[in-house]
Amino acid sequence: MDGAELDAFAALLRKLNRVCALSEADEATIRGLPWSIESKVARSILIREGEHAALCSVLLDGYVAKGKTALNGSRQIVSFHMPGDLLDIEHVFFRPSDHNLHTVTNVVVARVAREDLRSVTLSRPGLAEAFWCSSLLDAAIYRQWLLNVARRNAKSRVAHMLCEFTVRASMAGLGSPAAFEFPMTQVEIAHATGLTPVHLNRIIGDLAEQGLIVRRKGRLSIGDWIAIQRTAGFKPAYLETNARVLLV
Amino acid sequence: MDGAELDAFAALLRKLNRVCALSEADEATIRGLPWSIESKVARSILIREGEHAALCSVLLDGYVAKGKTALNGSRQIVSFHMPGDLLDIEHVFFRPSDHNLHTVTNVVVARVAREDLRSVTLSRPGLAEAFWCSSLLDAAIYRQWLLNVARRNAKSRVAHMLCEFTVRASMAGLGSPAAFEFPMTQVEIAHATGLTPVHLNRIIGDLAEQGLIVRRKGRLSIGDWIAIQRTAGFKPAYLETNARVLLV
DNA sequence: CGAATGGTTGATCAGAGTCAAAATTTGTGG
DNA sequence: CCACAAATTTTGACTCTGATCAACCATTCG
Numbered sequence: 001m002d003g004a005e006l007d008a009f010a011a012l013l014r015k016l017n018r019v020c021a022l023s024e025a026d027e028a029t030i031r032g033l034p035w036s037i038e039s040k041v042a043r044s045i046l047i048r049e050g051e052h053a054a055l056c057s058v059l060l061d062g063y064v065a066k067g068k069t070a071l072n073g074s075r076q077i078v079s080f081h082m083p084g085d086l087l088d089i090e091h092v093f094f095r096p097s098d099h100n101l102h103t104v105t106n107v108v109v110a111r112v113a114r115e116d117l118r119s120v121t122l123s124r125p126g127l128a129e130a131f132w133c134s135s136l137l138d139a140a141i142y143r144q145w146l147l148n149v150a151r152r153n154a155k156s157r158v159a160h161m162l163c164e165f166t167v168r169a170s171m172a173g174l175g176s177p178a179a180f181e182f183p184m185t186q187v188e189i190a191h192a193t194g195l196t197p198v199h200l201n202r203i204i205g206d207l208a209e210q211g212l213i214v215r216r217k218g219r220l221s222i223g224d225w226i227a228i229q230r231t232a233g234f235k236p237a238y239l240e241t242n243a244r245v246l247l248v
Numbered sequence: 249m250d251g252a253e254l255d256a257f258a259a260l261l262r263k264l265n266r267v268c269a270l271s272e273a274d275e276a277t278i279r280g281l282p283w284s285i286e287s288k289v290a291r292s293i294l295i296r297e298g299e300h301a302a303l304c305s306v307l308l309d310g311y312v313a314k315g316k317t318a319l320n321g322s323r324q325i326v327s328f329h330m331p332g333d334l335l336d337i338e339h340v341f342f343r344p345s346d347h348n349l350h351t352v353t354n355v356v357v358a359r360v361a362r363e364d365l366r367s368v369t370l371s372r373p374g375l376a377e378a379f380w381c382s383s384l385l386d387a388a389i390y391r392q393w394l395l396n397v398a399r400r401n402a403k404s405r406v407a408h409m410l411c412e413f414t415v416r417a418s419m420a421g422l423g424s425p426a427a428f429e430f431p432m433t434q435v436e437i438a439h440a441t442g443l444t445p446v447h448l449n450r451i452i453g454d455l456a457e458q459g460l461i462v463r464r465k466g467r468l469s470i471g472d473w474i475a476i477q478r479t480a481g482f483k484p485a486y487l488e489t490n491a492r493v494l495l496v
Numbered sequence: 497c498g499a500a501t502g503g504t505t506g507a508t509c510a511g512a513g514t515c516a517a518a519a520t521t522t523g524t525g526g
Numbered sequence: 527c528c529a530c531a532a533a534t535t536t537t538g539a540c541t542c543t544g545a546t547c548a549a550c551c552a553t554t555c556g
Contacts, residue, residue: 020341068391071481074399078391090384093268098388098486121380122373129369132380136338139383140346142390143316143326150397150442151322154544185502194398199544201504218503218553233319238346402512434535447512449536466521466534 008035008110011084011172012058018171019137019240020130029124033117035110046087046101046109053091055111059083062107063183067191068099077192079141080104080165080184082172089131092117105183140238149194152233154203157193159212159232166222167236177225207231256283256358259332259420260306266419267385267488268378277372281365283358294335294349294357301339303359307331310355311431315439316347325440327389328352328413328432330420337379340365353431388486397442400481402451405441407460407480414470415484425473455479 009030016022022030037060040046047053049069064081066088078099081087087101092114121128141164148160166177174180184192190200204220207213212228214221222228257278264270270278285308288294295301297317312329314336326347329335335349340362369376389412396408414425422428432440438448452468455461460476462469470476 066391068395070395070399071483072400076395076398078394090388093381093384094388094488096485099391118377121377125370125373125376128373128376128380129366132369132376132383133341135380135383135387136341139387139390140338140342142387142394143314143347146326146390146394146397147316147318147324149394150324151318152320187502196545197503198505198546202544205504215503235319237344240342433533444513445535446514446537449534450512453536463535 007031008037008060009033009058011060012086015084015172016130016134020133022130023126026124026126026130029120029127033112033120035112038109038111040103040107040109042103042105042107044103046103046107047097047099049097049100051097052095053088053097054114056089056091056114056117057087057101057109057111059085059087060108060110063104064101064107064109065104065184065188065192066099066101075191076194077188078145079138080168080192082169082174084172086131086134089117089135092121104188137240140240144238154193154195154199155206156232158189158195158200158203159207159228160234161189161193162213162220162222163229163232163234163236164239166225167239167241171239171241177222180221182220255279256285256308257281257306259308260334263332263420264378264382268381270378271374274372274374274378277368277375281360281368283360286357286359288351288355288357290351290353290355292351294351294355295345295347297345297348299345300343301336301345302362304337304339304362304365305335305349305357305359307333307335308356308358311352312349312355312357313352313432313436313440314347314349323439324442325436326393327386328416328440330417330422332420334379334382337365337383340369352436385488388488392486402441402443402447403454404480406437406443406448406451407455407476408482409437409441410461410468410470411477411480411482411484412487414473415487415489419487419489425470428469430468 013022013027013030035058046057046064059081061083064085064087065077066079066081067075067077069075087109088097091097121131144164148157152160162182165182166180169180170176186200186204187197190197193200195203204213204215207228208215208223210227211223212231214223228234261270261275261278283306294305294312307329309331312333312335313325314327314329315323315325317323335357336345339345369379392412396405400408410430413430414428417428418424434448434452435445438445441448443451452461452463455476456463456471458475459471460479462471
């Protein structure tokens with residue numbers, strides 16, 4: 001990860017610039033943030049629910065899932081994250097984490113102290129705005145997932161999750177729908193869609209049979225990008241796909 | 249609403265101060281924002297999905313629900329709002345609304361132009377921080393709802409929603425658990441919990457039979473505050489009940 | 497090569513949805 | 527204040543999606 005060390009925050013800047021253009025000075029401030037790089041193997045824990053966090057993480061490489069656990073023990077993934085995402089920016093304000101973070105693949109994160117992020121935020125309004133804007137986009141995604149889990153049947157629910165992941169991945173520069181391979185296991189997709197792994201497996205089977213997705217050695221990819229969006233009822237507007245709002 | 253006209257933003261200031269203490273100057277800036285008061289009767293629309301919004305709303309009195317519609321027509325309420333809440337602050341950045349807002353009761357809102365909110369935000373870092381922090385709290389609630397809808401059974405799901413509403417209402421100064429009456433219809437509770445109205449009605453019956461809630465002429469209230477939290481598996485930490493973070 | 501993890505299949509079951517109708521409550525106008 | 531209409535709540539009968547339980551296969555990786 002020498003490249004990352006040279007310009008650790010390139011992906012973050014790319015993401016922030018997409019929603020909310022930054023000034024040169026703002027970019028320089030981000031680049032100047034004190035960070036430390038951490039690598040984690042797949043399926044390891046970054047933060048546990050209830051843990052007090054003094055650091056926030058920026059995802060540089062790999063995929064991460066954010067989850068919550070109910071008192072009865074069942075687990076739900078509430079979001080997936082890709083390079084450039086701020087994983088737990090709420091720790092700038094809130095101490096004990098309301099969620100856990102686990103790595104889906106091998107991962108590289110940059111850790112930044114909450115105080116550093118906060119002071120940067122207070123001194124540079126443009127950065128405060130960009131962080132805020134990015135948090136609002138996260139919230140829009142949560143709303144969509146809520147609709148997804150609450151009101152779509154298993155098949156379109158899974159299709160919708162795959163569509164969203166695909167669009168976000170391609171916005172993050174990770175590949176086009178046709179080429180892209182999903183990094184998560186079926187168990188993780190089940191946890192993210194509110195289904196059981198067994199039922200999810202059957203749904204995956206259906207989707208593959210219709211040619212909407214393709215299974216190759218346990219890896220999933222999109223088979224028919226138009227058709228899967230149709231069965232998902234997927235409209236990407238909520239992702240602010242053509243954002244860079246407020247260029248005013 | 250003459251009281252409101254005199255100090256329209258008292259509830260908003262109360263809420264922002266709870267999570268993130270404001271300076272005198274910040275408070276004064278908020279009070280100085282140009283606003284216009286609007287009253288709406290119960291069950292009317294404030295904003296429709298897809299609509300371009302030039303104004304943001306602060307809820308001064310009454311209750312509002314935020315909803316989304318799937319392409320198949322089914323509707324989901326993704327959050328409830330109470331006095332002091334910023335109803336659609338995302339319109340500072342994003343144009344077409346990804347959700348609709350409808351009034352649950354008669355309602356008074358203050359409308360503020362997005363440009364005014366934005367410029368206030370750029371000139372006063374303390375306010376940017378407070379708005380951002382409040383958005384992060386909203387996101388924590390979305391995560392909890394996601395867990396709720398995806399992983400709890402109907403009974404504890406409904407109980408959880410009622411617990412959260414109760415705590416938020418009491419934080420907003422609207423009454424204690426014992427005294428508080430829920431303002432929404434069963435159909436609305438069903439829409440918020442991802443259930444059908446028919447099934448919800450049966451769950452309400454169960455909860456009432458166990459004495460957890462009380463039905464009086466179609467109005468619901470809490471019957472046993474300890475017991476309902478237990479069946480909900482409700483832990484209010486995610487609401488930052490004792491917030492006012494970062495007093496540093 | 498063998499253990500572990502992840503994926504697949506089958507049989508059965510239950511929680512919540514659907515459809516349909518009746519009973520209550522609420523709101524409105526006379 | 528009453529009567530009627532509209533909205534909301536309640537009940538019953540039946541169905542179906544997705545959960546559960548229990549094996550068994552396939553890959554990957556040490």
